[in-house]
Amino acid sequence: QQQVKQSPQSLIVQKGGISIINCAYENTAFDYFPWYQQFPGKGPALLIAIRPDVSEKKEGRFTISFNKSAKQFSLHIMDSQPGDSATYFCAAKIYNFNKFYFGSGTKLNVKP
Amino acid sequence: GAGVSQTPSNKVTEKGKYVELRCDPISGHTALYWYRQSLGQGPEFLIYFQGTGAADDSGLPNDRFFAVRPEGSVSTLKIQRTERGDSAVYLCASSLSGGLSYNEQFFGPGTRLTVL
Numbered sequence: 001q002q003q004v005k006q007s008p009q010s011l012i013v014q015k016g017g018i019s020i021i022n023c024a025y026e027n028t029a030f031d032y033f034p035w036y037q038q039f040p041g042k043g044p045a046l047l048i049a050i051r052p053d054v055s056e057k058k059e060g061r062f063t064i065s066f067n068k069s070a071k072q073f074s075l076h077i078m079d080s081q082p083g084d085s086a087t088y089f090c091a092a093k094i095y096n097f098n099k100f101y102f103g104s105g106t107k108l109n110v111k112p
Numbered sequence: 113g114a115g116v117s118q119t120p121s122n123k124v125t126e127k128g129k130y131v132e133l134r135c136d137p138i139s140g141h142t143a144l145y146w147y148r149q150s151l152g153q154g155p156e157f158l159i160y161f162q163g164t165g166a167a168d169d170s171g172l173p174n175d176r177f178f179a180v181r182p183e184g185s186v187s188t189l190k191i192q193r194t195e196r197g198d199s200a201v202y203l204c205a206s207s208l209s210g211g212l213s214y215n216e217q218f219f220g221p222g223t224r225l226t227v228l
Contacts, residue, residue: 043205046216049214089154091154099156099170100217102152104154
């Protein structure tokens with residue numbers, strides 16, 4: 001059973017546009033929600049993370065929006081660039097446990 | 113400084129053979145994780161070490177999989193009697209510590225295992 005459901009599976013955005021990737025979860029014990037970026041042949045790298053005590057976190061062009069009541073969170077990439085073309089994974093973790101649950105990934109292609 | 117390294121980068125083996133995959137974490141990182149990533153999927157948790165001990169091995173799919181970290185640094189993932197379904201990229205990650213903290217996990221590039 002997929003603990004974290006991610007959509008869309010793939011996304012094509014024009015340069016300068018906004019990329020939006022969504023994730024949903026069921027387990028209310030999750031209390032840490034990171035997003036990872038992965039380029040081909042590389043391991044995932046942490047992009048930005050949020051805890052459920054805030055509804056939004058912004059770092060540069062990347063923003064996480066968190067809706068605790070809906071059990072959903074999303075990644076917004078503003079002014080998307082071709083260099084952002086990669087696969088993005090959301091993840092979740094329960095407090096005091098070290099098991100991270102990953103979404104199935106979104107392959108983003110930013111067209112020049 | 114050096115990141116997480118994994119060797120080999122690629123491993124091709126035959127069904128039924130034994131393989132070992134190695135992970136060198138970032139120096140000083142006490143927490144170490146193994147994940148399996150199948151094609152087109154997200155990483156799937158296998159096992160977590162805090163120091164030398166396996167604190168959570170609930171993700172290991174069956175008893176053919178085993179991992180060790182004898183000195184609290186390098187870890188080896190061992191797969192016995194490999195099956196074609198074991199083909200995947202095996203990722204290792206390390207962080208300063210686990211448990212109550214939210215320290216960033218740093219991933220290695222992975223070992224691509226192909227079982228023929």
